[in-house]
Amino acid sequence: MNLMLDRAESKIKERRRSPPDAPLESQYNELQIQIAIFLYNKQGAEGETAHNENGVNRSYENADIPDSLLKEIIPMAVMVS
Numbered sequence: 682m683n684l685m686l687d688r689a690e691s692k693i694k695e696r697r698r699s700p701p702d703a704p705l706e707s708q709y710n711e712l713q714i715q716i717a718i719f720l721y722n723k724q725g726a727e728g729e730t731a732h733n734e735n736g737v738n739r740s741y742e743n744a745d746i747p748d749s750l751l752k753e754i755i756p757m758a759v760m761v762s
Contacts, residue, residue: 689716715750
């Protein structure tokens with residue numbers, strides 16, 4: 682699970698455009714956990730676009746973290762002088 686938490690943190694920082702060595706802002710702690718849970722639950726079915734078995738239907742938004750989670754991340758602004 683630590684690997685997934687690390688991956689979630691990296692993805693949030695990438696989307697925020699914050700330095701990789703900067704601490705994750707506390708406002709994103711819950712989102713980090715949500716993304717890690719998503720990644721954990723998706724193990725073994727990475728990239729699956731459709732699946733139907735015994736009445737269970739699965740499809741994924743994309744092969745990575747879905748935009749519905751990433752849209753909560755506000756990119757940092759960069760001042761240009």
